[in-house]
Amino acid sequence: MAEKIATRAAYGKALVEFADQEPNLVVLDADLSGSTMTKDFGTAHPDRFFDMGIAEANMVGVAAGLATCGKKPFVNSFAMFAAGRAWEQVRNSVAYPGLNVKVVGSHGGLSVGEDGATHQCIEDLAIMRAIPNMTVLCPCDGHEMRQAVQALLAYDGPAYMRLGRLAVETVTDQIPDYRFEIGKGVLLREGSDVTVVAVGMMVQMALQAAEQLEQEGISVRVIDMHTIKPLDTEILLTAARETGCIVTTEEANVLGGLGSAVAEYLSTTCPVPVIRHGVEDVFGRSGAAQQVLEAYGLTAAGIVDKINEAFAIKNALTEP
Numbered sequence: 001m002a003e004k005i006a007t008r009a010a011y012g013k014a015l016v017e018f019a020d021q022e023p024n025l026v027v028l029d030a031d032l033s034g035s036t037m038t039k040d041f042g043t044a045h046p047d048r049f050f051d052m053g054i055a056e057a058n059m060v061g062v063a064a065g066l067a068t069c070g071k072k073p074f075v076n077s078f079a080m081f082a083a084g085r086a087w088e089q090v091r092n093s094v095a096y097p098g099l100n101v102k103v104v105g106s107h108g109g110l111s112v113g114e115d116g117a118t119h120q121c122i123e124d125l126a127i128m129r130a131i132p133n134m135t136v137l138c139p140c141d142g143h144e145m146r147q148a149v150q151a152l153l154a155y156d157g158p159a160y161m162r163l164g165r166l167a168v169e170t171v172t173d174q175i176p177d178y179r180f181e182i183g184k185g186v187l188l189r190e191g192s193d194v195t196v197v198a199v200g201m202m203v204q205m206a207l208q209a210a211e212q213l214e215q216e217g218i219s220v221r222v223i224d225m226h227t228i229k230p231l232d233t234e235i236l237l238t239a240a241r242e243t244g245c246i247v248t249t250e251e252a253n254v255l256g257g258l259g260s261a262v263a264e265y266l267s268t269t270c271p272v273p274v275i276r277h278g279v280e281d282v283f284g285r286s287g288a289a290q291q292v293l294e295a296y297g298l299t300a301a302g303i304v305d306k307i308n309e310a311f312a313i314k315n316a317l318t319e320p
Contacts, residue, residue, distance in 0.1 A: 003142070003170045007200075008106045008163040010142030012037025014149035015074070016044050022153050024070060028063055030056045030077040036106040036163070038076050056081045060089035060103070067099040072153060078112075079105030079162055083124035095133045095158045102152050103128075108138070108162040109251030110279065110296055111201065113289030120284035120292075125199075126256025128160040129229045135159040135182060136229040140203035143173040144226060147180030155182060164251075166289055168201045172224065185232035191221030194311050195239040195246050196303065199225050199258050202249040202277075208300035213307060220307060231261050233269070240270040245314040247306045249277040251298055273313040277306040 015038065019025055028050045033039040042049035052059040056077050063073035075082065082105040083090070094101045105124050112120045128136050137152070137159065139145040145163075152159055172178050175186065188203070189210055198206040203224045210220035221243055223235060240246060246266065248259035259276030266274055279296055286292075293299060 004167040005142035005170065006164055006167045007139055007142060007145045008035075008037045008165060009167075010145040011104070011149060011163050012040050014146045015041040017146070018150060018153055019045055019048070022072060024072045025153065026050065026066055026071045026073050028052055028059050028073055028075045030054055030059050030081060032077055032106070035078070036076040036104070056086040057089045060086045060101070061093050063101045064093040064097075064099050067101050072100060074102045074104055076104045076106065078119060079108040079121035079124045080119050083121065083128055083160065087127060091131050095131045098133050098157060100156050101158055103158075103160045104163060105160065106163040107165045109164065109200065110284045110292045110298060111164060111166045111251065111289045113292055114286055116286035117283040122253045122279045122284065123256070124160070124162060125228055125250065125252045125258065126260070129256065129261065133158050134229065135227070137182070137227055138162040138200045139226050140198070140200055140224055141168055141170045141172055143170050143178070144180055144224070148226065151180050151182050162200065164201055166201065169204050171204055171207060180226070183227050183230040183232060185235040186224040186226065187221070187235065188224050189220065189222035191219040192243060193219045194307055194314070195221040195223060195243045196249060196307065197223045197225050197236070197239070197246060197258065197262055198249045199228060200251050202251055202298065202303070205298070205300040206249055206303055209303035209307060212300065212304060218307065218311060225258060228258050228261055231265060233265055236262060236265060237270055240266050240272045244318070245273040245310040247275045247277060247303065247310050249303050249306070252278055253281055254278040255281055273310050273317070275306045275310040277303055
């Protein structure tokens with residue numbers, strides 16, 4: 001069975017792993033290091049770790065100052081606070097001057113579970129994507145997360161990365177010679193009838209859905225779109241031309257995130273049916289993570305339904 005690890009846990013391990021290679025790496029946290037998994041970095045490098053308390057806006061401002069001095073700051077909090085409470089500072093103090101600050105939002109999406117709607121951040125991908133100069137990432141598993149941290153350390157500029165709370169199956173380590181590259185999606189499964197473009201933990205569910213539909217004679221291509229901005233338009237255009245319909249799936253609001261980005265691009269280049277799967281513009285509810293995901297249809301079965309919908313539209317459009 002494939003290893004299961006939360007992307008937040010893989011992130012914490014990667015910070016420690018790459019610290020010696022990147023002496024300018026500094027880590028700031030807003031009193032949540034036990035949850036964001038930056039605590040191990042703080043233990044290993046106490047002189048490069050700063051707990052800023054519950055003061056996210058100030059934390060981002062300090063990180064901006066550190067970046068002007070040549071440091072590589074990673075600022076950390078829950079996605080709701082990193083992308084929400086500190087949004088104005090991220091926009092004006094980091095993205096506007098194009099500073100080399102990495103904003104990391106842990107506990108994204110509905111899988112925060114019992115913390116409820118106030119902490120289940122479904123808007124972060126959309127609001128970060130709307131900021132000019134901002135790169136937006138959401139790796140799907142621990143293996144990909146490790147490489148994403150390495151890529152961000154080499155990337156000079158503002159970026160936002162979402163982490164998940166739940167342990168998820170590792171799937172990208174099955175790809176021969178897998179290499180994470182900012183702005184380049186990953187083809188995880190070939191298919192000819194429909195393409196599923198997924199991000200975060202929905203990648204694993206998309207693969208499950210594709211496996212199920214193969215038994216029913218539907219060939220599903222699966223793309224891991226770990227970078228929402230800049231979007232990999234090359235892999236998208238190829239998929240649209242070759243399969244004729246697209247399903248997007250994300251643990252986020254269907255407005256403004258991955259689904260919107262895909263639809264916006266394809267509508268002007270290769271118009272094909274695009275069905276968006278995600279949270280249908282409503283707030284979450286408190287409950288066990290898996291139960292909440294099921295209540296909102298963020299499951300492999302939910303993706304199957306959307307695939308069948310897209311496939312039916314495609315067939316209707318191509319009928320003589």
